[in-house]
Amino acid sequence: MENLNDIQKRILELKKQKNALILAHYYVPLEVQDVADYVCDSYAMATKAMQAPQDLIVICGVRFMGESAKILSPHKKVLIPAIDAGCPMADMVSVEDVLRLKALHPDAAVMCYVNSSAAVKAVSDICCTSSSALRVARSIDKDEIIFVPDIHLAEYVAEKVPEKKFILHNGFCPTHHRVTENDILAAKKAHPEAAVAVHPECRKEVIRHADFVGSTAEIIDFARKTDAPEIIIGTEMEIAARLQRELPHKKIYSVTSAFVCPNMKKVTLEALLSCLENEEFEITLDEAEAAAAREALDRMVRC
Ligand code: SF4
Numbered sequence: 001m002e003n004l005n006d007i008q009k010r011i012l013e014l015k016k017q018k019n020a021l022i023l024a025h026y027y028v029p030l031e032v033q034d035v036a037d038y039v040c041d042s043y044a045m046a047t048k049a050m051q052a053p054q055d056l057i058v059i060c061g062v063r064f065m066g067e068s069a070k071i072l073s074p075h076k077k078v079l080i081p082a083i084d085a086g087c088p089m090a091d092m093v094s095v096e097d098v099l100r101l102k103a104l105h106p107d108a109a110v111m112c113y114v115n116s117s118a119a120v121k122a123v124s125d126i127c128c129t130s131s132s133a134l135r136v137a138r139s140i141d142k143d144e145i146i147f148v149p150d151i152h153l154a155e156y157v158a159e160k161v162p163e164k165k166f167i168l169h170n171g172f173c174p175t176h177h178r179v180t181e182n183d184i185l186a187a188k189k190a191h192p193e194a195a196v197a198v199h200p201e202c203r204k205e206v207i208r209h210a211d212f213v214g215s216t217a218e219i220i221d222f223a224r225k226t227d228a229p230e231i232i233i234g235t236e237m238e239i240a241a242r243l244q245r246e247l248p249h250k251k252i253y254s255v256t257s258a259f260v261c262p263n264m265k266k267v268t269l270e271a272l273l274s275c276l277e278n279e280e281f282e283i284t285l286d287e288a289e290a291a292a293a294r295e296a297l298d299r300m301v302r303c
Helices: 006-018 042-051 063-072 095-104 118-122 133-139 151-160 181-190 216-225 237-246 269-278 287-302
Strands: 020-025 038-040 056-060 077-079 109-113 126-128 144-148 165-168 195-198 230-234 251-254
Touching: 006 020, 006 269, 020 042, 038 042, 042 056, 042 063, 056 063, 056 269, 063 077, 063 118, 063 287, 095 109, 095 118, 095 144, 109 133, 118 287, 126 133, 126 287, 133 151, 144 151, 151 165, 181 195, 181 230, 195 216, 216 230, 216 237, 230 237, 237 251
Parallel strands: 020 038, 020 056, 056 077, 109 126, 109 144, 144 165, 195 230, 230 251
Antiparallel strands: none
């Protein structure tokens, strides 16, 4: 690789020396993405960690992403660079919340977005990602579905799968929830020729104005394939920055400059270097909890 700074070079040396695999989420800073073996979404990070020959895995993302990798690779050492990089949406649902909803709706299946803790996955029937949510919901053989934690993704799925009754939980991603209909209308007014691609974690009044709705990876794919020369991106800003670098012949805009996940920005190059040097911070999980969470993830893959 060319044009690497000293910290990036040191990270790559250590990675080689320790035979580590570095996986980065699309929302961490670009300079961290640039030293990763793969840049992908949270579920792809977990599956790549499982399939890789390396036993030392560094997940450049927030805690639940490290947990998902550990769930699928219980015998590997899984590290996250920033111990305080949590996900507010994942923290918005607890095991007690799920058990209470199950008691209130005993005939419902529990469908759990992967943006959740291992403990919550362990008491859920099936997981979903933003790209698999519609398929997973349609595959469930019950008429009622408790969907946790994201109310916006749940509303999006409920609209597309009207044959099921959804019981919603009031969780949300603060980064996507912060974006309003006025923000999207202002972006469209500023760039009237642009196509609009948004993430289903956005509010429904934002999604309503989109030409394309999809997961982070699907938005990237849409931007690459569309003939539109200008695209407004309705998800975390790092995606717009990444796409602009990759597609210099197109004009890529973020809906708003406030589209930032502060937790993902805690995964700095310095944090990653320290993580590799000290082999911290290691993810550990209760074995029974991890096994139950793995079943919920496996059901998603099989459906
Ligand atoms: S963007 Fe939202 S869902 Fe993703 S880690 Fe940040 S707070 Fe959590």
